Amino acid sequence: MEEEEQTKKLTEDIDRIAGTIHKLETQLNTVDDQLNIEAPNPTISVNTTSVRNPLNYQDVGGFASRYHEEARAIGRLNEFTTQADEFVSLLYTYRSVSQPLSHIQLDQTRLDEARLKQFEILQAEIQKLHDLFDFANDVKQFFCGIVSSLVNKDRKKDFPSEPLLYHMIALLDRLVILNELKNMKACLNNDLSYFKRVYSFVRKDTSLTQVDPENHLYSFLAVQNKIFKDLKQGLRNIHSYESICVLLCNTCIDMFERELYILPEEKYMFLRVAAYLVFLIDGDKEDLRQSQVDLLGDASSGAGGDGSSLTAGASVNVFKLRKLHWEHLSRALHRNPIVPIYCDVHRNLMHVIQACPHMTPSKRAHWSIDGAEQRRLEPCYQLVNSIERDQQRVDAFLATWASTMASIRPHLAVNTYVPQYVQPVTELLIRGLRLIRDLSCAVHEQNSWKCSFPVSTERCAANRRENGDEEEEEDDHVA
Secondary structure, eight states: OOOHHHHHHHHHHHHHHHHHHHHHHHHHHHHSOOOOOOOOOOOOOOOSSSSSSSTTTTTGGGGGOOHHHHHHHHHHHHHHHHHHHHHHHHHHOOOOOOHHTSSSSSGGGGGGHHHHHHHHHHHHHHHHHHHHHHHHHHHHHHHHHHHHTOOOOGGTOOOOHHHHHHHHHHHHHHHHHHHHHHHHTTHHHHHHHHHHHHHHHHHHTTOOOOOOOOHHHHHHHTEEOOOOOOHHHTTTTTTTHHHHHOOOHHHHHHHHHOOOSSSHHHOOOOOOEEEEEEEHOOOHHHHHHHHHHHHHHHHHTTTTOOOOOOOOOOOOOGGGOTSSSHHHHHHHHHSSSSSEETTTEEEHHHHHHSSSTTOHHHHHSSOOHHHHHHHHHHHHHHHGTTTHHHHHHHHHHHHHHHHHHHOOOHHTTTTTOOOOHHHHHHHHHHHHHHHHHHHHHHHHHHHHHHSSSSSHHHHHHHHHHHHHHHHEEEEEEEE
């Protein structure tokens, strides 16, 4: 019975396809009554975002182009960025498992069973941390590989494309977020320590393999800024790596100043990555002394003693790089020193610059927020000082939008395409998106500022006294 139904359905599908083919043959205007099987030649448009590029450049091999390597690199960067978003959510929502387990009173008669159950619970969480550790290593190797290919002598004449630079910046921004979230999560190391302690009891009775024998995961979780320190160590092994990092930093500053972003997250991405790239470029002072010894040794042996360029692994003083747009970077960071990282997590980017090994006391005074600078910036971060101006911007936009739609609506009623309205409407839409972006940024930045500089109890008491005096004056005036 089932075979008859399948045969009947197959016959109906064949008849329907045959009817469609006959209909197409009658509609096509062929001179020699032969069906034209050649497909039309549409234009090929390449999208550089993962949202509009569902294939993620998997079909790049089908086209002859000099940008095969960059397209594949962008596709891989997209994959890493997507995975990084998952780990960001994991770290932000991670809560300690060892703390509640340590307060459980274990039954001495079933002690082995209870410890084995604790081990199974912790093992699932520790595996997530192992995945994060492996992911950070994979990203470091891949990113260093891209930088190495870009500084290759054969490709020095080929300037990296803007989509490639943007996706490299986006991946670095995810590493910044992961690095900051890992720094603030002390429970990660506590869970690993408790897991090892439980493992030492259960391994005698089970055939379990040794957990983290070389303590790589323990070091990864315990050391602050471990993600960027490992990336920095990998980049220092690449000759002229600082040229690509300077290019990325200047790109961030340029996109920020020209407002080439729509979402608030993109604005903070450029600021965060620009500050952390300065930290990545700057080498260690110990390496500087070692590089000078190496250069002297090369000079005595007659191999490249001019010292015109440092070898791979040599130290770089980022503050002496003239190609980096220091004036623009300083203006951007002094205008936006406190930026959100993720949700309620924030960061003072001046502290990132101060962490550079070649930071001197004279430079530290410039890259810091003193009392006067804090008083100058505080009104800029408070919504109460900009709410009237923002309301005027909203009212002006709504008025422009209403007048534009009133002029377009008659043409929409008769389904008429009017080319002269395309550019004004597009500009108006972009203006509206930027207005929403600015309003959202104001809210995020005020929250970050208040979390970075909480109000002291003395100031709260003074504010209460002032408010109380004002209320008493109003009551006296009413009386």
